[in-house]
Amino acid sequence: MVLIGRAAEFAELTAALARASAGHAGAVLVSGDAGVGKTHLVNALVRAARDDGCAVLVGQCAELGESVPYLPLADALWSAANAGSAEADAVRAVLDARPVLGRLLPDGDADPGSAAELGQQQLFGAVLGLLGELGRERPVLLVLEDLHWADRSTRHLLTFLCRVLQRERVCLVGTYRSDDLHRRHPLRPVMAELLRLPNVTGVVVSPFGPGETAAYLAELSHGSAPVTAEAVERVHRRSEGNPFYAAELYSAGLDAPCPDEAADLPAGLADLLLSRMERLSDAGQRVVRVAAVAGRRIDDEPIRRLSGLDEAAAGEALREVVSHQVLVPSATGYTFRHALLREAVYADLLPGERTRLHADYARLLAALPEGTRGAAAELAHHSRAAHDLPVAFAASVRAGREAARLGAPAEAFEHYERALELWDAVPGAEAAAGTDRVRLSLTAAKEAARAGELRRAVHRLRRLVGLADPADLPLGAEIRDHLASYLNDIDEMEESQATAREAVAMLADGPPTVERAGALATYARSLLYRDDDEEMPEFAEKAVAEARAAGATGAEAALLVTLGLYRESREADPRVPELFERAEELADAAGDHTQAVRVRFHHARAKFDRGDLAGAARAADEGVRFVLDNGLRWHTYGIILRSLQYLVHYTVGDWAEANRLAEEFPVRVVRTAEAQISAYALFVDVAQGSPSAGERLRWIEPLWAQHLYLNYLARGLAAERALWRDDPRGAVAHVENVLATPYGEAEGALRLSATGLWAHAELAARARATGDQAAVRAAGDAADGLLRLARTVAAVHTDGRPRAWLGLEGHAWLARAEAERRRVDGVHDVDLWRKATDLFTYGDADGGFVYEVARSRWRLAEALAENGDRDAAAAEWRAAVERATALGAEPLLAALRDLGARARLGGGSGAGARQSGPSGALGSLTVREREVLKLVADGLGNREIASRLFISPKTASVHVSNILAKLNVASRTQAAAVAHREGLE
Template structure:
């Protein structure tokens, strides 16, 4: 467990309220509600002392305490506070996350050779979250990041990620920062403003101590009563300043805190002063060995000097080195150095770091960042360029693309000021500039990357990356032009394969869509010939999309199966292939196969730390939907437990929206709270479609059709007219209309649904709808007939058959409508049978609103016939027996030599007859129903 350094070992004075707030956050975390506290205050005000006391109390209450500290070099050395904190974690736990081991000293484990900075960063963030979740499952965790005003960009991004993602984990995250360092353009300032708005964040601002509190603090230190008044007046409520005044009391009071700190340093012997000055150049922390070598003292003299410094309380022992008691002291000593003295010391540090790196004595990825810092400060521009270029490459390996870009830009800024820069950088100017652009994109700044790439010579690699990033920003036409240019100039080999795969992807959703298939086929051939696995998998995914667009779903599925089998070194491409296959199987109604594929992708994303990457998140969306459609609602809610209600970004809002499918259908009280947080994101099309569409359904169940129609109209306005999502929304709007109510609106809604079902972008022909899309179109048409008074039971049976690929809830809702049609036609026996099956499903799903609607329907229509279970046919008993063995529909079809669609129909009938909603529930009935 890492230890916090404290300024005084006396009782904490004047901070009882602040400590109570922090303990409240920590204890809530221990109870399963993760929290974040941000502690701000001026330098020396007592932030470290406060969190030290918090750490002590937390440890006493059974917390694992991890403490990491940022340093002045924080903008150059990525993830310094996380690396510092991990030194106090269980080594066996860290060993399970290779990406985290890279932050610790020693030889870093290898990553896939094609891993890039953005993907590696996602892996690192996901692994950090997973590690904290696993650690907190054993005992609650207090994670402290000190001095965030010095944090690097990647550490700040990690702080935001953890703040947003930690929910039910037993983790309390505390960050400290200096308020007096936050100038108007300081990068931490907007981040703090963003985080303070989040409900999980507790801000704690430390005020100056009152005169009485400061006097009590000094008295506890054994201060002479005569001195207390003088010190209290001068210290202005700052306990560190007061302690320093106390240390020099009687020797005359300096005019400023800097003078006071220097006066303490000047009381040291000359050798000790020299060591202290050298340590200030190293930063807040200095390693024993390198500091001794910089000072050029023999071992005994150096030890005597350090012993004197430590005994005077100016520095403290810290691991294998030393740390200044307070950053203000380091800053004061460093600022007081003469220019020549400062340059000479930086030169020594640079030389020693360079020697150590060359000899392989320091393998941590921060060495070159430190070397670049010291080389630049000592005006050694050639060494600074070389170190900056290598520091950038190391930052990419570490998953810190923002820092990588800064290092590459630093090297490029020195390019024309040194001889032979290509040799020093290990790359030419264009290559290093390309690395910088890629790092910018990997850190989330595609627009900067595009601007940088457009300034470079248009090489095939530059144009391929330009096409890729333009596509990501929806500049599709420009993306296609860049892709074509990349293909035209690329030499035969992997580079051509990648250019072709990217170009094919840019054309896939344009009027030139038909050309994409031929280009992707060429990309596949070139990739296979030259072993470019990433391009091969990408080409297969594009070919599958092209086949799907043409209605060849079997062919698309075969291509995606092939893509999933050909694992490339690029994890993002692999996850894209797995998600595409799972999504296609889901849309084809192959729920068991879709679940199996989705679970495979979720396992891969979890094992590689990519659970929160784009495709990692999409896979969990899809797993939720598969559970939802299959009627496994308890499992769906377990997945949705990670969907935060109190959202702050469109991505979080999208994730949260999915939970509404089950919550609205079950009529849970949480619906209103979730919608309250989601409403400010209703201008985001996907959030509007899911959340506002489900709010319309919620309004219908609450008996407010006008509110439902208002939500439907709003969603219709925000979606593109060719978006197939309109089909479901229009069906919901039609369901809100009463019989013979507003036929013009009914006609408009059905026309919109039909247009979206048949028309693609730019008025092109849409590929045929898959099962769920067709089912919703049938629902919309049947609801239109209901509004016009022309609906028949046959129409509703068509809807029933369309949803009967395993969509338990929609089958039950359709039966609810079918019952009315059957009663109108006078077929009470069939109505009672359909009503019983609908009610059995509603009961099994705990779908309270549907259950109430069915109960009301039965009361009004006097459906009083007792439930009677229809016996299973011989074939249904055979299918049920195989379901109980855990076989998928595809496997059952192969075993019984029947069509997979036939199996799906049998399974649906079995669920309905047994009055259950899941295969698992049906399997439990198998012994009783499959006996001979």
């Protein structure tokens, strides 16, 4: 079939494929009403891609609700791997290298113990690796059809791929029915979110116009008879331009005049579709009804067995159905030519007929070997529809366990929920489930938590606390342990601690056990920031010993992390990094990825805080490799580790690597986690004066009110950007906003206070230049408040305890704040700026926090020049210029150039030299006179000019007199007018 009326849409798709071929991955989401031609359009792309030598994987969702996770991915992989071509060999080879994907296939490994707790992220990483590996050989086109039926895990996978695919030679195309996306449809927010991403394109397939309908009908007729204008008009009007409706009308002969069209064609589409069914034989209709109940692709054997036809009759019936294009061949089986056909046929079944066919299909599924991929979920679906509740119950439990093994916790939770709904209606439910109701409910809660549904998990566990027998140990304690942990995650700290304490008390008697070790770890975590009775660290020490005695390596790792964090914040224990190293070993040995990635972050972060930048870089790089290898890119600690890796390279001055890492950080963010990692890229963007800083901030701004840390990070850097753009009031607004939040009392307030003091120093200088003493006093008062805050934060914790440990960077920012406070008073204090410079080196004269050393040297050079030590000022200035040039820190370079010109630190022209180039009214002025005239035009008096240019007030007065004479004007006001007219800058 030729492509009619879709030139623009097809061009969008082929352009996306071409970009992918060039190494710019992207996604195209094709939407439109049912029957409008989305599949036809995408099939044309598939043919073109195959003709161009691309690897093509096509998968389709099915109307099975949330029952079978990753169904279209499994469909695509299975079809590609069994296509009988060189492409199939390549897909099989890549699959063999990724066992986690092999579990999705019907012949995959169904070993219950083969999946890790964080299997979903691992599976996502495996999919990304598979696509990337295939793409190295040739471009890849991945098509996921009918996403409006996608299960939750598939929606998560789609979101993951759309965000992560960047340089891979992969083009992802998804289709969905826009008319199905009602307000509460789960795909609706996903599409709204994805279509904001820069690498995602939306293509809307619209109904045909009259001309396109005419061309389409002419193509359908194959030239057998001319299509009259009247027929086109009727078909177009009644189909409303929907190609599928039009084809059905035309094929059913409904294009002819009819005195009562409404009688021939009821409003519902089902009657249109079923008119084609009526032309089939009884055997053909029976086959189609069986296929409709199957719900997705069906093979020859199920068709034969469920239809009751012998092999020859079933073959003839299938041939007839395929020739009428009701079913079409697909890989090893058959699918409906259009999903609407299946829906219409299914809806036309009589209730008893539908129940019987579901029961027949359930019996067929029940006979499959145990562990067959997806069989349990489908068996649960069909048994429930057949009202066979015992079978539906047992199959739901099995389907939940299978989904959990595949890293699909959302689907596992849904299956367990359905089983629990049927518990009272099923005789012998406990024997069928292989567990009791309380334990199954606990399992459901844990899967809900793994799926991110923490509040649903908490709700279920709160109910279980009342239902479970307290004497049933360790079950009762385990319920409370998990409840306490989830309560901690949602900041219900008081209830969390009380619940954790109760779990520990319930397991107080007897020898050390894994269950008690876990409860101790949860309680210790609750004490980390709420230790009213000062139980730590003695409690944690004893808990570590118990965990070790019980062989609970995962709990021991969690306890060591908690203990390390406690000691670090309260005791300044130098052995903290050793605790983190030991915790990392234990977490790896236990296969506990949650603790493993958590401790890797703190291990790298502890080195960073202590100034061991080389060690921090190694630890962060290793941690990020672990994150990426295990598909944890968007796990909470995965995000934090990637951010820390960037921050280390930014700190040591390796901005080329920092910018390379930032290429992976999304700019057009839609979630706070994305915004957080995007905000880190602002460190270099702002320091280099990159235009991308403005774009990042525009996308982050709508989200920063939703997340305190994001607000602190983004607004703090927005304040620095405002200062470089000569907007100190804008900077103050950002600083005051953050300081009004809990971050106003956290350690991060040190940097923020220093930034605010910089802004107030600029405002005070402007106020002094204009003689606004009230504004000068206001700036001083605000500066006093900021300095008090910085000193307080450096000295004590938010709970009032003395701070035992303040990282090297914290001490340096405090010194910066002290120096900036003196600048507010118009004093450039050499000693304070030298102290700040030295502290930012972290004890390494050639290293440390490279950019902040250069920024501090800028102010140190200014202070030295102000105090008359021009040689020392020139040395500091040259060092700062060299470093800023290497970094590409353009705003700092511009400030240094200005300082060099004002203080004559660059070894350039003498005081009487003429500026080359300009002529006209200003052509007679020397370089220094032009500098003085610019300050006169800015409204500064002789004393302020002298301060700015590091000269005496008398010398400034002489320069002003010379300027007035050379310009032949009588006043400073007239001189300023000349400067403005000539565009002096």
